Amino acid sequence: MATGRGETRGAPEALRSLQRDFTALLRTPLATRGGKLDAPLESYDTGLVAAVLDGSRGTARERLAVYQRQYWLRLFTVMQREFPLSARLVGMYRFNLVTQKYLTDCPPCDHDIGCVANRFVPWYDERPAAFEALGAKVPREAVRQALAVDAAFRKAWTATETPALALGVDDAGRLPAARLLPRPTVSFVREDWPFVELRRGLQEHTESEPLALPARLGRTRHWAVLRASTGIGLARLEPRQSRLYALCSERPLGEAVSRLGDECPSAERAKLPDRVRAWLAHGVELGLWQELDA
Amino acid sequence: MLARDALGVGLRVPHYEHLLRERPAVDYLELLSDNYLVPGTPAHGYAARIGANYRCVLHGVGLNLLGSEPLDEAYLDAIARLADEHDAPFVSDHLCWSRDQALNHHDLLPAPFTEANAEYAAERAAYVQHRLGRPFALENLSSYVAFRESTLAEWDFYASVVQTSGVWFMLDINNVYVSSENHDFDPLRYLDAIDFARVAQVHLAGHQQTEQGVLVDTHDRPVIDPVWRLYAEAWRRGGPFPTLIEWDDAIPAFDVLLAGLEQARVVRSA
Numbered sequence: 263m264a265t266g267r268g269e270t271r272g273a274p275e276a277l278r279s280l281q282r283d284f285t286a287l288l289r290t291p292l293a294t295r296g297g298k299l300d301a302p303l304e305s306y307d308t309g310l311v312a313a314v315l316d317g318s319r320g321t322a323r324e325r326l327a328v329y330q331r332q333y334w335l336r337l338f339t340v341m342q343r344e345f346p347l348s349a350r351l352v353g354m355y356r357f358n359l360v361t362q363k364y365l366t367d368c369p370p371c372d373h374d375i376g377c378v379a380n381r382f383v384p385w386y387d388e389r390p391a392a393f394e395a396l397g398a399k400v401p402r403e404a405v406r407q408a409l410a411v412d413a414a415f416r417k418a419w420t421a422t423e424t425p426a427l428a429l430g431v432d433d434a435g436r437l438p439a440a441r442l443l444p445r446p447t448v449s450f451v452r453e454d455w456p457f458v459e460l461r462r463g464l465q466e467h468t469e470s471e472p473l474a475l476p477a478r479l480g481r482t483r484h485w486a487v488l489r490a491s492t493g494i495g496l497a498r499l500e501p502r503q504s505r506l507y508a509l510c511s512e513r514p515l516g517e518a519v520s521r522l523g524d525e526c527p528s529a530e531r532a533k534l535p536d537r538v539r540a541w542l543a544h545g546v547e548l549g550l551w552q553e554l555d556a
Numbered sequence: 557m558l559a560r561d562a563l564g565v566g567l568r569v570p571h572y573e574h575l576l577r578e579r580p581a582v583d584y585l586e587l588l589s590d591n592y593l594v595p596g597t598p599a600h601g602y603a604a605r606i607g608a609n610y611r612c613v614l615h616g617v618g619l620n621l622l623g624s625e626p627l628d629e630a631y632l633d634a635i636a637r638l639a640d641e642h643d644a645p646f647v648s649d650h651l652c653w654s655r656d657q658a659l660n661h662h663d664l665l666p667a668p669f670t671e672a673n674a675e676y677a678a679e680r681a682a683y684v685q686h687r688l689g690r691p692f693a694l695e696n697l698s699s700y701v702a703f704r705e706s707t708l709a710e711w712d713f714y715a716s717v718v719q720t721s722g723v724w725f726m727l728d729i730n731n732v733y734v735s736s737e738n739h740d741f742d743p744l745r746y747l748d749a750i751d752f753a754r755v756a757q758v759h760l761a762g763h764q765q766t767e768q769g770v771l772v773d774t775h776d777r778p779v780i781d782p783v784w785r786l787y788a789e790a791w792r793r794g795g796p797f798p799t800l801i802e803w804d805d806a807i808p809a810f811d812v813l814l815a816g817l818e819q820a821r822v823v824r825s826a
Contacts, residue, residue: 271679273624274672276705281624284665285656315702319738319769328700328770329663336662373590373618373631375662422596489598 283310287326288333289369291362299334299358301327337365337378342470344379345412347461350473352398352405360392376420383413400475404455411457414449414487418494421446426549433554438516440554442507447489448550450499450507454478458485458496486550497548502526503541507550515542557645557691558584558611558757560796563817566615566803571810572602579609580810582817586757586800587642589616589649593634604641612642613757615726619649619684621694622667622677624656632687639690646691646756648726649684651677651717668703669713678720685723693724693756698734698763698773710735711749724756727797729787730779734763734771743786752794760787760820761802776805779816784823791824 273281287310292299303323314322341361342349349357364385370378386392386409393405400408424445429437444450451458455476484504486497499507502522509518519538523531545551558564562583567575574580585606592603603612618631639647652664667673685692696714708716718725727750736743762777779787779801787799801816 271676273622273676274670276670277622277667277673277676278624280668280703280705281653281656281665285659285661288661288663289659313704315704317702317738318740319771322701324768325701325738325770328766328768328772329665332663332772333661370660370662371658372660373593373628375590375660378662420597422594424596 280310280313283307283313284329288330289366290330291366292331292334294359297355299355299362301330303327334362334365336375337361337370340375340378341365341382344376344416345382345409346464347412347457347473348405348408350464350470351400351408351475352393353472354470356393356396356398359396360386363392376416379416383409404475407451407453407455408457410449410451411453411461411487414451414485415461415494417449418447418487418489421489423447423489424552427546427551427553429546436554438519439514441512441514442510442545442551443553444507444511444550445488445552449487450484450504451487452482452484452504454482456483458483458487462494462496486545486548488548488550495548497544500541502530502537503544506538506541507545558613558798560798562611562798563820564613564798564800565810565813565817566800567603567606567612568803568807569599570807571813572606574810575606575609576602578810580814582610582814584611584613584798584800586613586615586802587638589614589635589638589647590618592638593631607642612644614639614642614644614647615695616647616649617662617664618654618660620653620655621649621651621680621684622673623653625658627680627683632684636688639688644690646693646724647688648693648695648724648756650697651694651714652697664697666697666699666701666703668705669708669710670705671707671716674708674713674716674720677717681717681721681723685721691724691756693726694718695726695728695759696731696735698728698731698738698771700738700770700772702739709741709745709749710739711746715749715751718754719751724754725750726757726759727755727790728759728761729790730759730761730763730783731773733783733786734773737771744789747786747790747793750790750794752790752797755794755797757798757800758787758790759800759802760784760816761804774805775802778812779819784819787820788823788826795824 293302306323311322316322338358364382368381368385390402394402455478484499484501486499488495506522509521523534564584564586565582567585567587587603592600594600650664653667654661681694732743732746760779761775762779764772764774766772799820801813
């Protein structure tokens with residue numbers, strides 16, 4: 263028996279070969295038939311089918327199909343759970359079709375099945391018309407914002423937490439040269455439809471009925487989405503406050519404030535220093551930032 | 557180890573707050589290891605807080621014991637850390653494969669029952685138990701296919717791996733029943749092959765039947781009577797052994813799980 267690190271032997275060749283074929287079968291996308299997704303039994307590799315016995319409860323193909331359906335349905339379920347707002351806005355069938363394309367490009371690799379959703383938003387950003395191509399009636403920008411809201415909620419719940427920035431007396435002098443980095447559990451989102459509150463309302467529900475696209479807001483709203491002791495925390499931000507937070511994650515705070523001043527109409531500039539102080543204090547109080555990156 | 561007659565349930569998200577607030581009486585909890593491996597996440601925090609009040613064992617789905625890839629040492633390190641955090645009496649996973657070509661299928665997949673595969677699995681199982689430094693138990697699968705290449709009965713394959721490796725049985729009675737129906741064998745023959753002195757734990761769960769007639773291990777409903785009868789027979793032959801009710805989908809209120817444990821008490825005292 264092996265006892266040291268990594269000393270076990272290689273797998274029997276027949277097992278390797280079977281697993282290659284089985285993997286290919288699992289990853290074959292489900293076929294669309296009459297508005298449903300189902301296993302394409304007729305396309306199965308004949309060698310793998312021949313390796314499996316027919317039985318009283320189904321042929322070899324029907325039995326293999328149980329695994330293929332389970333593979334996809336399990337992943338669809340995870341994607342629907344991780345992006346419930348987006349899935350219900352575009353409809354589950356269309357959502358599944360798009361996630362099947364995504365999962366074909368980005369199959370699961372991690373032990374944690376929830377991680378399968380990690381690359382969905384960047385993947386979608388490269389294919390902004392993915393849902394439209396399937397006849398979804400939701401505007402492209404609405405889908406993009408819904409995905410961002412879902413992503414913010416899952417990040418708040420799943421990211422590894424780090425200590426929050428606590429400013430001491432000695433830090434005042436360091437602040438202008440420091441970059442304020444959001445904690446891993448914090449996201450800043452903007453919305454032109456009331457998606458944040460809609461998403462919060464989905465927290466305790468597992469329904470899958472389509473959601474109607476709500477009326478567009480009169481003006482864009484900004485939010486910080488973060489982890490709170492009781493679950494997901496939400497903080498409504500003023501537009502300039504949101505802009506400051508974005509700027510100060512990209513450049514030293516002094517430069518960020520200066521840039522914000524340049525963007526403001528002259529009538530606002532006089533009050534800006536006080537407002538910046540208040541916004542920074544608010545951010546610290548909310549625990550938005552992780553550390554000073556001087 | 558747990559008390560041999562201990563009764564437990566799987567820890568699931570909908571019950572976190574109830575367990576913290578009400579501290580219902582249950583002998584132990586089983587943590588699905590893969591969900592609690594990352595410190596700093598809410599899940600890891602909940603497990604620590606809940607685990608402070610309950611004895612916990614670990615049950616994984618990501619080991620890939622029968623996979624062709626080398627065992628994932630980082631994964632084993634994480635499991636070992638979690639087992640240490642909870643001082644788990646034992647750790648279990650499945651006699652299956654779940655990954656290939658660096659892809660994780662997130663399913664418990666079957667392999668042919670051959671001597672070569674049994675030797676391969678036994679060597680890796682022994683290595684895992686040594687690496688973890690605590691008892692390691694292997695669970696039998698519910699399976700939906702049978703392979704032409706198999707030369708051993710499933711129960712002989714399972715017993716061979718456990719005995720050769722020196723690990724433990726994590727005997728899932730529902731899986732025995734599901735596989736016996738899917739592959740037309742007598743589940744009592746399965747029990748004949750089990751050395752009950754080496755059973756670390758028994759699982760009970762519910763299953764569904766597909767339109768095609770295949771039984772599928774879904775963990776989304778109560779244990780059915782034929783499975784209770786098989787459990788009673790296992791208890792008669794080899795009890796006591798720790799017993800756990802699993803429920804992973806359409807998860808009911810905690811009281812429903814407690815009612816399942818009560819039914820287990822009744823069944824084994826009959």
